[in-house]
Every structure is written in structure tokens, then in C-alpha cells.
Amino acid sequence: METSRLLTVSKPLAALPFCGSYRLIDFPLSNLTAAGSESIGIFMNEQYRSIYNHVRSGSDWDLDGISGDLFFFAPGIDQSRYGQNHEDLVNYYDNLEFVEKSDSDYVVVLGAQVLCNIDLRALLQNHLEQKAAITVVYKTARRSEGESLPIVELDMSKNGRIKGMVSEETLDKKRVPINMEIYCMKASLFIKVVRCSVARNEVYYLREALHQAVAEFSTYGFEYTGYMKKIQSIKAYYDANMDMLKDANRIALLGGSHQIGTKMKNEVPAYYGPKAAPYHALIGEGCRVNGCIRHSIVNRNVSVYEGTNLEDSIILEDCIIGENVYLKHVIVGQGTYVKPNTRITGRADQPFVLEKKQTPHRIP
Known part of the structure; x- marks a missing residue:
């Protein structure tokens, strides 16, 4: 099973509870707010109610300021005008105005499928130093730790430049650079990638569009060394929760470079x-x-x-x-x-x- 479908019948994966008090969406939100992101857009699928109920104004992540830094984008009703169903890519295309009017120079794309506690300021600094068009975050790990069959491995040169993506279905003890699906690029390039991908009518997901862009533009890798788990199956979700019973894993993920925030419910103690x-x-x-x-x-x-x-x-x-x-x-x-x-x-x-x-x- 590729995704946790039995757990996501009535809610998206990002809304799944984790480690007793958190939800998966807490991790990308906390990573972005810790880096001082000026504007955050949450692009959702049709099952967006549970995400909105959890995040609301974003006050638990200090996102309820007068500047209105948090935005929700649900998919449009009619996607047939683009010739085919472009899945989530159309949602980004329809809402590119969010990026254009944000006055942000750079865009970081990340989702709730990858659990990590990453310093996005360090990612941006590395991006600028490498003078890259796109920077992709990766984790060097054994294929069995990637929890994705097939996993997406980066084809990297010795100087850290990425030539493309390699899909691997085998499991062995070799340590490889696993794509964490976190991307940093100029806002103008992100807009170009989305528009061109919709115009070409060849891919239907933002993830696929970004994979193509990596092969077209100067792309470098940024290595992440902390705890990471890809939630792409029920087993991966189960294993990630069980990992939190080990103090070292829990401390690394929940209190690494910054604390992970979540919605406060003011419950009584157990x-x-x-x-x-x-x-x-x-x-x-x-x-x-x-x-x-x-x-x-x-x-x-x-x-x-x-x-x-x-x-x-x-x-x-x-x-x-x-x-x-x-x-x-x-x-x-x-x-x-x-x-x-x-x-x-x-x-x-x-x-x-x-x-x-x-x-x-x-x-x-």
C-alpha cells in the first residue's frame, strides 16, 4: 500500500495525529515559522476541514499577526478547462497570485509527508552560497530506512550538483541520498515551473513538475542529518510513532534546531x-x-x-x-x-x- 489510505479516508495525511499530542502538519508549519517565513500558503485537497480546524488562524505558531501571513488554498471545482485533471498542480496554478503578491524573493516547498526538524535558514544560506537555481534537501540513509518502495534517490556529482532523480525499487544496505521533497528556489522560478508544467500538459502533480525542473536547471543538494521518516505507508506511520518511544529520536525530532508547535487544547492531565x-x-x-x-x-x-x-x-x-x-x-x-x-x-x-x-x- 503506497499511502495510509485506511487512516486517511475522511482526512488528509497531514491531519493524522502523531506522538500523542501532535499532527503531521505541525512539522512543516514549525519549520517555516522558526525560519521567520513571511508568508505561508497551505495547499489542500478536498478533505481540508480537519486541516483548517487544527490550524485556524495559526496563533499556536504565532501566525495571527496583522500582516495576515497564513493562507489556505482549496482545489477548484472545475479542472476540466486545462484539458485533463492536473491533480494538485492546478491548485498551485490557480493561486500563483499568492506568490506574486507576497513580495518574497524565495520560495520553499515542503509537505507533511516527511517528518523532520530542519533549519530552513541554513537551507537558504546554502542555496545562496551555491548560487543554485534550485536546492533540494536530501538525507543520506539506507534504502530500507527510506520507507518508500520505490524510493526517489538523487543522482549527484561529487561537487554536490544534482543531475536528476533515480527511482529505486530494491532494498539493500547501500547508503544513498534520499530526496526529502523539500525545495528552495527564487519565487520567479517557481512561478515559471508551475506555468510551464500546466501549459505542457505532461505532468499533474507539483512533485512531478519539480522533478523535471531539477533536471532542467542548475540544482544542488543540501544534506539533512537529523531524524527523518517518510510517511508513505501504514508501516512507515506506525514505525515513526514507535520511534518516538526512544528518547534520542523524540528529542531530535521535537526539539532539534527548534521546538515543534501544535494546537493547544488546554486539556486536563491524563x-x-x-x-x-x-x-x-x-x-x-x-x-x-x-x-x-x-x-x-x-x-x-x-x-x-x-x-x-x-x-x-x-x-x-x-x-x-x-x-x-x-x-x-x-x-x-x-x-x-x-x-x-x-x-x-x-x-x-x-x-x-x-x-x-x-x-x-x-x-x-
Whole structure:
């Protein structure tokens, strides 16, 4: 499975909860605001309500100033006027005025699919020093760490210049420069790339347009050395959450070059009953715990009843886990009620997913 479709039926990937209190969109927003970005545009798909409800005015990221630095762009209704469905590329084309009127000299493109804590000021400085047309951020890692099959690897020369992209389907121990899909370029070049791509009618996604631009213009790489995970599958999402149970990973991602911000909900602290037994777990605010939780992540406002055992699992927001439940290697979707005496076991390489607001019966 290429994307976490079972988790994104009613919300975009960027709105998925992460590490007990965060959402995936918190990371690109925090990276941009920490760099002092003057204008931020969030380009969304049709399922934009959950993103807007989470971000709102951007006050939790100090984006609610009088200058109006935060903008939301939903896709248009009729894309047929361009000959074919251009997917997200049309949304950028229709809203190029945002870039033109921002008076910004440079544009940084990044999404919520890549988890990282990156210093974008250092990226811009490197871009200027290299006198590059485009700078692409990459992480040197083993292919098995990229979590994308196939992964997109950069074809780089010894001086750091990028000649193009290489798609690899094999898994081995070789360390390669993995494209993190973060790009820095002049605003004028970004506008040109989008307009030309729509005019050519050859690609339908901004990502594809940028891949072509890398081969056409002088492009250099910027190496990122911190924690990184690409969320391109359910397993990658599961592994990234489980990684946060290790202090080194959690500190590197949440407090690296800057703190990661999120929406403050002013919840009460988690309540632990007399029979609660949390071991090596991250538990969000507003939870009521009366069972055993081992090596798991429980997001906000979850109730865990007596006799229940959660192992190596992720429980998303607003769930109720009934009495005498056993879950191992399971991801429980938001708002799900797991009935008493339910037993579900997945695998570390293939976690079982309960979709949002399901009411599962006993699974043998």
C-alpha cells in the first residue's frame, strides 16, 4: 500500500495525529515559522476541514499577526478547462497570485509527508552560497530506512550538483541520498515551473513538475542529518510513532534546531486509576487509564478500561477501549469504540488498522 489510505479516508495525511499530542502538519508549519517565513500558503485537497480546524488562524505558531501571513488554498471545482485533471498542480496554478503578491524573493516547498526538524535558514544560506537555481534537501540513509518502495534517490556529482532523480525499487544496505521533497528556489522560478508544467500538459502533480525542473536547471543538494521518516505507508506511520518511544529520536525530532508547535487544547492531565500500568508509553492529555499499556502511544482523550492490555499499539484521539481488551500491533482510528473482550493482533511489519469510528467485534 503506497499511502495510509485506511487512516486517511475522511482526512488528509497531514491531519493524522502523531506522538500523542501532535499532527503531521505541525512539522512543516514549525519549520517555516522558526525560519521567520513571511508568508505561508497551505495547499489542500478536498478533505481540508480537519486541516483548517487544527490550524485556524495559526496563533499556536504565532501566525495571527496583522500582516495576515497564513493562507489556505482549496482545489477548484472545475479542472476540466486545462484539458485533463492536473491533480494538485492546478491548485498551485490557480493561486500563483499568492506568490506574486507576497513580495518574497524565495520560495520553499515542503509537505507533511516527511517528518523532520530542519533549519530552513541554513537551507537558504546554502542555496545562496551555491548560487543554485534550485536546492533540494536530501538525507543520506539506507534504502530500507527510506520507507518508500520505490524510493526517489538523487543522482549527484561529487561537487554536490544534482543531475536528476533515480527511482529505486530494491532494498539493500547501500547508503544513498534520499530526496526529502523539500525545495528552495527564487519565487520567479517557481512561478515559471508551475506555468510551464500546466501549459505542457505532461505532468499533474507539483512533485512531478519539480522533478523535471531539477533536471532542467542548475540544482544542488543540501544534506539533512537529523531524524527523518517518510510517511508513505501504514508501516512507515506506525514505525515513526514507535520511534518516538526512544528518547534520542523524540528529542531530535521535537526539539532539534527548534521546538515543534501544535494546537493547544488546554486539556486536563491524563488520569491513572488504581489499576493503571503504563510501561514505556506516551499518553496524551485528557486520557483516563485503568489498564495496562506497554510500548504504545495513546493520543488525547482516550479511555482505557480495566483488564485491558495494549502492546506495541497506537490509539488515536477520542477512542474508548473497553474492558478485557487485548491489542498488539494495532492502530485504532480516531473515535473508535473497541468493545469489551475484543482481541486483535497484527504484526510489526503489518499492523492491523481499525478505521475511524469503527465498533469492532471479537476477532479470533
